[in-house]
Amino acid sequence: MSDATKHLLENLNALAAGLFLLTGFGIVATRQARGCLNLFIAQSLLLAASAALLGLRYNSAHLYGVALVNLVSKPIIVPWLLRRTSPAGIYTRREIDQVLNIPTALLIAMALAVGSYFVGIPLAKAVGPDVRGPNVPIGIAVLLLGAFTLTVRREALPLLIGLLAMENGAFLAGIAIARDLGMLVELAIATDGLIIVFIMGVLVRAVQKQVGTTAVGDLASLKEGSPEAAADEALL
Numbered sequence: 001m002s003d004a005t006k007h008l009l010e011n012l013n014a015l016a017a018g019l020f021l022l023t024g025f026g027i028v029a030t031r032q033a034r035g036c037l038n039l040f041i042a043q044s045l046l047l048a049a050s051a052a053l054l055g056l057r058y059n060s061a062h063l064y065g066v067a068l069v070n071l072v073s074k075p076i077i078v079p080w081l082l083r084r085t086s087p088a089g090i091y092t093r094r095e096i097d098q099v100l101n102i103p104t105a106l107l108i109a110m111a112l113a114v115g116s117y118f119v120g121i122p123l124a125k126a127v128g129p130d131v132r133g134p135n136v137p138i139g140i141a142v143l144l145l146g147a148f149t150l151t152v153r154r155e156a157l158p159l160l161i162g163l164l165a166m167e168n169g170a171f172l173a174g175i176a177i178a179r180d181l182g183m184l185v186e187l188a189i190a191t192d193g194l195i196i197v198f199i200m201g202v203l204v205r206a207v208q209k210q211v212g213t214t215a216v217g218d219l220a221s222l223k224e225g226s227p228e229a230a231a232d233e234a235l236l
Contacts, residue, residue, distance in 0.1 A: 009054075013054060013135070018138070021141060025106065040161050043165065044074035047070050048068075050135065055067060098154065105152055112144040116138075119140060123140075124136040139172035143166050146163065150163065
């Protein structure tokens with residue numbers, strides 16, 4: 001492979017990683033469940049594209065496998081599972097409850113991204129001289145953005161998408177650090193992720209059916225019965 005081709009593949013990977021980071025900011029800022037899901041799909045496609053480009057750059061069959069597994073599991077199977085198991089009303093709601101307003105959340109997200117750059121670049125250099133490109137700092141940034149989403153969102157589905165975004169960020173950094181990641185490990189992680197999505201979707205549907213809401217804060221107020229009913233039962 002010529003140097004010009006390698007340079008082109010590295011630039012395309014940097015473009016995919018940059019768009020990957022933008023989807024992380026989008027998940028933080030979007031106030032609709034359907035929009036969060038669509039951004040997660042786009043993020044997963046960019047993750048698969050980055051793995052494929054790095055596979056071409058370093059001629060790694062393992063990275064081709066990682067790209068294929070991510071292309072099938074996250075953009076296709078995960079949304080299908082969520083739509084099949086979660087209540088349809090979640091996707092039609094206009095806004096998602098959030099602790100912080102969007103400008104404040106984006107400022108904190110930007111600070112996390114900048115901090116990830118100062119952490120990720122030395123980490124990539126410490127791993128080895130062959131680890132180049134933006135995958136490590138951007139992967140760490142999206143991992144932190146996903147964790148930040150878990151702290152500010154109050155709805156079950158966006159919380160799950162934040163958790164899946166953390167996994168995407170970890171994988172973006174991982175494919176640059178460990179290019180020979182075994183396919184069995186990748187398949188095992190993907191399978192665990194699908195099982196988690198299925199279980200969470202079923203639980204969200206059950207909670208929505210019984211309680212009428214999926215807001216995490218409202219679930220803390222659930223009780224087995226009213227105080228008056230408990231007092232009458234104690235008297236009996």
